[in-house]
Amino acid sequence: MKSILTLLAALTLTAIAGDSAHWWRGNLHSHSYWSDGDDFPESIAELYKTNGYHFLAFTDHNTLHLTNKWVNTETGKSAKVAFSKYAARWPKEWLETREGKDGKTEVRLKFLAEYRGKFEEPDRFLILQSEEITDRWKTAPIHMNAHNLREVIKPRGGDSVTQTISNNVAAVLEQRQRTGQPIFLHVNHPNFGSAITPEELLQVRDARFFELFNGHPTVWNNGNSTNRTPSMDRLWDIVLTRRLAELKYPVMYGLGTDDGHNYHTNRVGASNPLRGWVWVRSAKLTPESLIAALEAGDFYSSSGVKLRELRQDAKGISLEIEAQPGVTYTTQFIGTRRGYDARNEPVRNAAGDALRVSHTYSKDVGAVLAEVKGAKASYTPKGDEIYVRAKIISSKPHPNPPQTGDVEIAWTQPIVPTAQ
Numbered sequence: 001m002k003s004i005l006t007l008l009a010a011l012t013l014t015a016i017a018g019d020s021a022h023w024w025r026g027n028l029h030s031h032s033y034w035s036d037g038d039d040f041p042e043s044i045a046e047l048y049k050t051n052g053y054h055f056l057a058f059t060d061h062n063t064l065h066l067t068n069k070w071v072n073t074e075t076g077k078s079a080k081v082a083f084s085k086y087a088a089r090w091p092k093e094w095l096e097t098r099e100g101k102d103g104k105t106e107v108r109l110k111f112l113a114e115y116r117g118k119f120e121e122p123d124r125f126l127i128l129q130s131e132e133i134t135d136r137w138k139t140a141p142i143h144m145n146a147h148n149l150r151e152v153i154k155p156r157g158g159d160s161v162t163q164t165i166s167n168n169v170a171a172v173l174e175q176r177q178r179t180g181q182p183i184f185l186h187v188n189h190p191n192f193g194s195a196i197t198p199e200e201l202l203q204v205r206d207a208r209f210f211e212l213f214n215g216h217p218t219v220w221n222n223g224n225s226t227n228r229t230p231s232m233d234r235l236w237d238i239v240l241t242r243r244l245a246e247l248k249y250p251v252m253y254g255l256g257t258d259d260g261h262n263y264h265t266n267r268v269g270a271s272n273p274l275r276g277w278v279w280v281r282s283a284k285l286t287p288e289s290l291i292a293a294l295e296a297g298d299f300y301s302s303s304g305v306k307l308r309e310l311r312q313d314a315k316g317i318s319l320e321i322e323a324q325p326g327v328t329y330t331t332q333f334i335g336t337r338r339g340y341d342a343r344n345e346p347v348r349n350a351a352g353d354a355l356r357v358s359h360t361y362s363k364d365v366g367a368v369l370a371e372v373k374g375a376k377a378s379y380t381p382k383g384d385e386i387y388v389r390a391k392i393i394s395s396k397p398h399p400n401p402p403q404t405g406d407v408e409i410a411w412t413q414p415i416v417p418t419a420q
C-alpha cells in the first residue's frame, strides 16, 4: 500500500513539473551607474533581454534603484560612450538632464519603478529588485546578493567572517518574515580578496547559495595558488561534504553569475556581462515561482553549456546536452562517499600559526565517481554517496572568459541519494 502511494505521489509530482514547468535563463548579479557599473540600467536590461535572458537582477552595492541619483555625462565612468548610446536609443522626453556643479551635463538615473515597464513582459522578461549587500570583516570583502527585496538592507557587520555572513543572512530572513515576500540571498565570490574560506562558509546554516562561477576577472573561480585559494569546485565539495556529513546542515547550491561592471569593451581582465548564468525550471516567470525553484535546487548553472533534458532527484541524475557541432563533452559525476577519510589540517606558517586559508583534505572529498563522454550521461547512486553532482565540461573555449583558458561548462545541483 505504501509503495503504491509513494508511486502515485511521484507520478503527481512528475505531472506537475512536466505540464507546467519552463526553463528560464537569468543573471543574478549586475552593476549599473547606481554603483560602480559603467552603464544605465535601461541599456543593461536591453542587453540581457536581447541576448535571450528571461530575468535579470540589478545588484548595486548597498542600494536599490529608488533614490535621487545623477550621473555626470562627461566625467562619469565610461560616461561619453554610455551617454551617447543612451541618448541615441531613447527619446528626448525620457532623458532628464541638468547642469552639474562643474558646468557639465548630468542625467538623472531612472528608478526601477520608472524603467521596468519598458522591458518586463509576462513569460518573457522580469527584473528583480536586488542589492549586493557589501560588508567587510577586517580586510575581507564580504559580499552577498539579496533578491526580491522590498527595502534596502544595510550591511550588518560581525566579529568574524562567519558571523558577518550570518548577521546579513538573518537580516534578509527578518525582512522576508516581516513582509511575507520571498527573498533569497547568495554569498558572492568567496575568493575575491581571499575573503571567505570553505570552513567559514560552511558554518552558516541558512546560507543556502554561493557563487560557483562569477564573471569578474579577480574572483579566482579556478583558485589561485599565490593566494592559496581553492577552486570553487573544490570549495563546494568541502562545504557539501562537511555540511551534510558532520553538521547535518542542508546542501548549499552553486550559482553562475556575471557581476558585470564594464559594458562597453569585452576582454579578459574586464568585468563583462553574458559570461555565466542560471537556467531555472519553474511554472511561472515570477519572483515567487523562480525563488521556490531555486530553493528546491531545480536549476543548473552554466558558462555556455546548455542542457536539453535534466532529471535530478534522490534516485540519480540523468541529462542530455544540447550538443554543438565539433564540440566534445565530458560529464563528471562528483561526490563524497560515506566512510571517507575526513581528516583535514589547517595550513600553518613557519611559526606554526594556522593561516586563514582552506584546510587540506583527502582525495575522498569531492571524488570523481564516474566520467561519461558524449551528449547523454546518467548516474545511479550506489547507496553510499553523501551527495552527487554533475559537472559538464565542453571542449569549447569560452568566447569571453573571465580568465584565459576557460572552457564552457555547466554544473547541476547536488542530489542527496535516498539510501541514506
Ligand SMILES: [Zn+2]
Pocket: 132, 143, 188, 189
Ligand atoms: Zn562583490
Ligand SMILES: [Zn+2]
Pocket: 029, 031, 132, 259
Ligand atoms: Zn558585484
